[in-house]
Amino acid sequence: xxxxxxxxxxxxxxxxxxxxxxxxxxxxxxxxxxxxxxxxxxxxxxxxxxxxxxxxxxxxxxxxxxxxxxxxxxxxxxxxxxxxxxxxxxxxxxxxxxxxxxxxxxxxxxxxxxxxxxxxxxxxxxxxxxxxxxxxxxxxxxxxxxxxxxxxxxxxxxxxxxxxxxxxxxxxxxxxxxxxxxxxxxxxxxxxxxxxxxxxxxxxxxxxxxxxxxxxxxxxxxxxxxxxxxxxxxxxxxxxxxxxxxxxxxxxxxxxxxxxxxxxxxxxxxxxxxxxxxxxxxxxxxxxxxxxxxxxxxxxxxxxxxxxxxxxxxxxxxxxxxxxxxxxxxxxxxxxxxxxxxxxxxxxxxxxxxxxxxxxxxxxxxxxxxxxxxxxxxxxxxxxx
Amino acid sequence: xxxxxxxxxxxxxxxxxxxxxxxxxxxxxxxxxxxxxxxxxxxxxxxxxxxxxxxxxxxxxxxxxxxxxxxxxxxxxxxxxxxxxxxxxxxxxxxxxxxxxxxxxxxxxxxxxxxxxxxxxxxxxxxxxxxxxxxxxxxxxxxxxxxxxxxxxxxxxxxxxxxxxxxxxxxxxxxxxxxxxxxxxxxxxxxxxxxxxxxxxxxxxxxxxxxxxxxxxxxxxxxxxxxxxxxxxxxxxxxxxxxxxxxxxxxxxxxxxxxxxxxxxxxxxxxxxxxxxxxxxxxxxxxxxxxxxxxxxxxxxxxxxxxxxxxxxxxxxxxxxxxxxxxxxxxxxxxxxxxxxxxxxxxxxxxxxxxxxxxxxxxxxxxxxxxxxxxxxxxxxxxxx
Numbered sequence: 001x002x003x004x005x006x007x008x009x010x011x012x013x014x015x016x017x018x019x020x021x022x023x024x025x026x027x028x029x030x031x032x033x034x035x036x037x038x039x040x041x042x043x044x045x046x047x048x049x050x051x052x053x054x055x056x057x058x059x060x061x062x063x064x065x066x067x068x069x070x071x072x073x074x075x076x077x078x079x080x081x082x083x084x085x086x087x088x089x090x091x092x093x094x095x096x097x098x099x100x101x102x103x104x105x106x107x108x109x110x111x112x113x114x115x116x117x118x119x120x121x122x123x124x125x126x127x128x129x130x131x132x133x134x135x136x137x138x139x140x141x142x143x144x145x146x147x148x149x150x151x152x153x154x155x156x157x158x159x160x161x162x163x164x165x166x167x168x169x170x171x172x173x174x175x176x177x178x179x180x181x182x183x184x185x186x187x188x189x190x191x192x193x194x195x196x197x198x199x200x201x202x203x204x205x206x207x208x209x210x211x212x213x214x215x216x217x218x219x220x221x222x223x224x225x226x227x228x229x230x231x232x233x234x235x236x237x238x239x240x241x242x243x244x245x246x247x248x249x250x251x252x253x254x255x256x257x258x259x260x261x262x263x264x265x266x267x268x269x270x271x272x273x274x275x276x277x278x279x280x281x282x283x284x285x286x287x288x289x290x291x292x293x294x295x296x297x298x299x300x301x302x303x304x305x306x307x308x309x310x311x312x313x314x315x316x317x318x319x320x321x322x323x324x325x326x327x328x329x330x331x332x333x334x335x336x337x338x339x340x341x342x343x344x345x346x347x348x349x350x351x352x353x354x355x356x357x358x359x360x361x362x363x364x365x366x367x368x369x370x371x372x373x374x375x376x377x378x379x380x381x382x383x384x385x
Numbered sequence: 386x387x388x389x390x391x392x393x394x395x396x397x398x399x400x401x402x403x404x405x406x407x408x409x410x411x412x413x414x415x416x417x418x419x420x421x422x423x424x425x426x427x428x429x430x431x432x433x434x435x436x437x438x439x440x441x442x443x444x445x446x447x448x449x450x451x452x453x454x455x456x457x458x459x460x461x462x463x464x465x466x467x468x469x470x471x472x473x474x475x476x477x478x479x480x481x482x483x484x485x486x487x488x489x490x491x492x493x494x495x496x497x498x499x500x501x502x503x504x505x506x507x508x509x510x511x512x513x514x515x516x517x518x519x520x521x522x523x524x525x526x527x528x529x530x531x532x533x534x535x536x537x538x539x540x541x542x543x544x545x546x547x548x549x550x551x552x553x554x555x556x557x558x559x560x561x562x563x564x565x566x567x568x569x570x571x572x573x574x575x576x577x578x579x580x581x582x583x584x585x586x587x588x589x590x591x592x593x594x595x596x597x598x599x600x601x602x603x604x605x606x607x608x609x610x611x612x613x614x615x616x617x618x619x620x621x622x623x624x625x626x627x628x629x630x631x632x633x634x635x636x637x638x639x640x641x642x643x644x645x646x647x648x649x650x651x652x653x654x655x656x657x658x659x660x661x662x663x664x665x666x667x668x669x670x671x672x673x674x675x676x677x678x679x680x681x682x683x684x685x686x687x688x689x690x691x692x693x694x695x696x697x698x699x700x701x702x703x704x705x706x707x708x709x710x711x712x713x714x715x716x717x718x719x720x721x722x723x724x725x726x727x728x729x730x731x732x733x734x735x736x737x738x739x740x741x742x743x744x745x746x747x748x749x750x751x752x753x754x755x756x757x758x759x760x761x762x763x764x765x766x767x768x769x770x
Binding site (some may be wrong): 150160237238239240241242243244245246252253254309312313314316317318346347348349350352 | 545623625628631637638694697698733734737
């Protein structure tokens with residue numbers, strides 16, 4: 001029976017660390033309830049983790065009654081950290097993130113078109129990351145990378161990142177070799193969904209379908225705090241769901257993909273501004289529409305229509321109930337989002353048969369992918385501790 | 386540690402029974418390998434199950450070498466049976482199915498429009514089932530029911546079965562009370578997918594997206610032999626994905642749902658036959674098209690176009706790679722299916738980035754839902770034994 005019990009103990013350790021990582025400081029009593037483990041098991045696990053420096057215990061500020069003050073178990077932020085890397089079309093961000101989710105160091109650099117080759121991006125990531133790691137007074141356990149493309153889960157090869165011009169790039173190998181750390185790679189929209197589940201809207205609601213729009217459009221589903229990947233471990237591509245069979249041509253070969261109808265180009269078209277408008281200016285233009293709900297809805301009528309149709313399809317296909325809008329969609333005026341929600345509720349047969357779908361804007365905004373990359377690395381790190 | 390080890394033993398029992406149920410008679414050696422359990426554990430489990438009459442052991446026909454003949458562990462078909470009920474729009478089928486999947490008794494009756502009220506259907510099911518159970522020389526452990534509608538997984542209430550005119554029907558309560566057995570309810574297309582995973586195409590391929598067309602269109606995803614349900618345990622409704630925003634009006638309130646473009650009505654329209662043509666005749670008409678591939682493709686051009694577009698969307702949204710066509714779609718001529726497969730492969734960005742999607746016709750045909758209802762009941766029964 002030795003193996004069974006040590007497996008059980010390891011699973012309990014992982015659950016405890018994951019709980020502290022996601023929920024923050026927690027009393028032993030609350031841990032015992034949340035994990036459904038008896039108090040002596042919790043005590044022995046906490047003692048062990050304290051000895052290893054992974055958690056600390058401290059008195060609660062507001063201990064009630066006359067008894068002993070209840071001790072809070074606190075994740076040791078610097079005891080376990082990961083390096084998150086967010087590769088976008090125009091820039092790369094990196095962050096060192098501690099257990100519990102605190103961002104300890106963050107940097108970002110532009111990615112001009114002539115520096116987007118896999119070799120150059122990998123070399124630069126390696127240089128910057130090595131520098132960040134050498135300066136750090138914390139132990140980095142793993143690396144998580146977000147990529148705007150299709151990633152094969154089995155070996156983390158980037159099969160196709162069209163907006164970067166990448167095909168079959170063994171990114172994990174390159175980065176892992178350069179840094180000597182385990183590396184996990186994920187699709188940007190999928191990681192945005194993971195971030196929403198761990199740190200955003202999904203913290204209070206266990207199931208989230210997330211749609212992210214920038215130049216590309218993607219998404220993911222998080223069920224009970226964990227990413228749901230498609231069969232065969234390939235990540236789906238929400239952005240290439242055809243919503244308008246007679247719509248604009250997409251680089252993928254179809255017409256009227258969600259990406260062509262609600263992505264950055266569709267939004268600039270609707271606003272009547274140049275397609276290459278600066279990101280900051282575009283966001284300000286979208287936000288300004290909130291001041292005048294009527295003209296805001298009028299200006300965004302077309303993208304809003306296709307956004308609603310696609311969300312309706314996701315509700316009907318996936319049974320999703322909470323739909324989170326990320327990236328540029330998180331900047332849509334509240335009146336437009338309310339109109340989209342109304343359309344999804346009244347038109348989706350699944351929504352009509354249930355409590356009704358909700359459409360909300362992501363509170364994480366454009367940082368969701370970086371946060372998701374960190375969570376991907378933590379998923380691996382915490383389960384192997 | 387007592388609880389842990391008895392839990393582990395129970396899990397191992399379930400795994401062993403499930404393995405025999407799905408794979409059929411297996412030697413102890415093969416069981417040991419398949420379940421990754423040592424031989425003494427397998428022996429002790431098999432001895433226990435033999436004593437309880439759930440399995441038998443018999444000599445293999447072709448034992449090799451000079452040693453003792455290897456013993457085959459055989460599921461006791463009649464030791465554990467379930468009652469499967471398939472409620473369709475025009476008929477109801479029931480079957481008593483034994484461990485291992487053998488159908489022991491089967492019956493079917495027509496469901497004319499004036500007899501489709503929940504009360505009448507429930508009463509008739511109860512009468513017929515009670516009769517079948519009283520005649521049976523086997524122990525029925527659970528009931529699985531397939532319904533053409535949206536089922537809430539948490540309490541098995543049939544929220545909406547539009548083609549039957551049912552709303553919020555507590556079917557499980559009714560049937561469970563009448564028969565005194567545990568009852569599980571599932572959506573027909575979802576159960577078709579489950580059947581494909583357990584007994585059809587999915588036996589050799591672990592992940593299946595299944596699309597079923599009759600009057601309604603639905604589907605489901607099976608990953609590694611188990612149904613994947615949407616967030617919040619609601620089953621998705623593939624049939625109400627909008628594939629043609631300017632298409633025909635659907636009763637759900639949308640236009641151009643997959644159901645209106647590839648369902649029974651769309652097929653009769655394409656063939657130029659009356660919408661209420663007898664099922665058998667319609668199937669023969671579809672099969673006859675196989676004789677002349679060119680005119681077959683021409684006649685079914687429209688439904689084939691929307692079938693391909695919808696499958697493409699499923700591949701892109703779900704990451705599915707094996708697409709199984711069930712119900713009337715299983716009767717499409719091979720040349721039409723080949724054309725649809727070609728379109729999905731060349732147009733889906735996910736398919737292009739992977740090994741390529743496959744589109745196949747279901748080998749289970751219209752019996753998939755009945756088989757799926759049995760498997761749903763076995764899922765419950767085997768995990769509680």
